[in-house]
Amino acid sequence: xxxxxxxxxxxxxxxxxxxxxxxxxxxxxxxxxxxxxxxxxxxxxxxxxxxxxxxxxxxxxxxxxxxxxxxxxxxxxxxxxxxxxxxxxxxxxxxxxxxxxxxxxxxxxxxxxxxxxxxxxxxxxxxxxxxxxxxxxxxxxxxxxxxxxxxxxxxxxxxxxxxxxxxxxxxxxxxxxxxxxxxxxxxxxxxxxxxxxxxxxxxxxxxxxxxxxxxxxxxxxxxxxxxxxxxxxxxxxxxxxxxxxxxxxxxxxxxxxxxxxxxxxxxxxxxxxxxxxxxxxxxxxxxxxxxxxxxxxxxxxxxxxxxxxxxxxxxxxxxxxxxxx
Numbered sequence: 001x002x003x004x005x006x007x008x009x010x011x012x013x014x015x016x017x018x019x020x021x022x023x024x025x026x027x028x029x030x031x032x033x034x035x036x037x038x039x040x041x042x043x044x045x046x047x048x049x050x051x052x053x054x055x056x057x058x059x060x061x062x063x064x065x066x067x068x069x070x071x072x073x074x075x076x077x078x079x080x081x082x083x084x085x086x087x088x089x090x091x092x093x094x095x096x097x098x099x100x101x102x103x104x105x106x107x108x109x110x111x112x113x114x115x116x117x118x119x120x121x122x123x124x125x126x127x128x129x130x131x132x133x134x135x136x137x138x139x140x141x142x143x144x145x146x147x148x149x150x151x152x153x154x155x156x157x158x159x160x161x162x163x164x165x166x167x168x169x170x171x172x173x174x175x176x177x178x179x180x181x182x183x184x185x186x187x188x189x190x191x192x193x194x195x196x197x198x199x200x201x202x203x204x205x206x207x208x209x210x211x212x213x214x215x216x217x218x219x220x221x222x223x224x225x226x227x228x229x230x231x232x233x234x235x236x237x238x239x240x241x242x243x244x245x246x247x248x249x250x251x252x253x254x255x256x257x258x259x260x261x262x263x264x265x266x267x268x269x270x271x272x273x274x275x276x277x278x279x280x281x282x283x284x285x286x287x288x289x290x291x292x293x294x295x296x297x298x299x300x301x302x303x304x305x306x307x308x309x310x311x312x313x314x315x316x317x318x319x320x321x322x323x324x325x
């Protein structure tokens with residue numbers, strides 16, 4: 001119903017474009033610079049005349065209106081009709097230029113009528129038939145990918161922190177053990193020094209050497225564990241980055257599959273609608289044939305009944321004449 005007015009008006013303009021071209025001249029003159037720029041970019045040699053531009057606008061109305069009426073690309077068709085309705089309204093219903101009050105009121109009514117049609121077309125252009133729009137799908141896929149990436153980064157940071165904590169704990173234990181051993185040996189050396197000063201000096205020297213060796217060994221182990229912790233942290237970060245890329249790739253793949261499946265379902269629905277239309281046409285043809293047969297049969301029966309009624313009337317006249325004689 002929304003498309004019917006555009007189809008009708010487009011056909012009328014294609015039949016007689018001179019009048020609408022004359023009415024649209026103020027608007028065409030106003031947009032002439034934009035049309036000239038479009039002509040320079042287009043593969044044509046000269047600017048089309050006003051009649052041809054009006055015919056192009058009418059052809060768009062007929063084609064887009066037909067597509068909207070049969071449900072083919074309804075959002076695109078509604079947007080195209082909305083784009084053609086604006087210059088048509090500005091050209092045909094310039095109520096602000098009318099001096100006659102009655103004509104001005106008529107033009108205002110037509111202007112507001114076109115404004116209402118424009119609102120309906122904009123609603124049709126935004127209608128997704130209950131399906132999420134492409135923008136909503138893209139935003140949702142981006143949010144899911146970001147959430148997965150954040151979860152993977154958090155896991156990698158947790159693993160790195162655990163490894164670093166374990167390394168520091170082991171290093172502390174080794175340092176404490178070395179210090180305890182050094183203290184114990186030093187105590188023994190002091191005790192021996194009290195018993196034998198010469199032996200104590202020897203033992204003390206050896207104890208100091210052993211303590212320094214254990215301290216050096218603990219330092220080396222601490223540095224080694226720190227290096228291992230750093231390597232483990234780098235591996236965890238690298239693994240987290242790989243998992244993030246995998247999640248993003250998976251999200252894009254799922255989005256493509258969803259779009260492909262949507263297109264397949266849309267094609268299947270269109271095929272079913274076409275089949276139903278063909279079936280409906282066949283049923284209408286059969287109904288028309290049946291109606292024609294019934295009408296022909298009724299006509300034949302009526303003729304036969306009329307013929308029999310005529311014979312009965314003649315017979316009755318004969319009997320009445322015989323009775324009167």
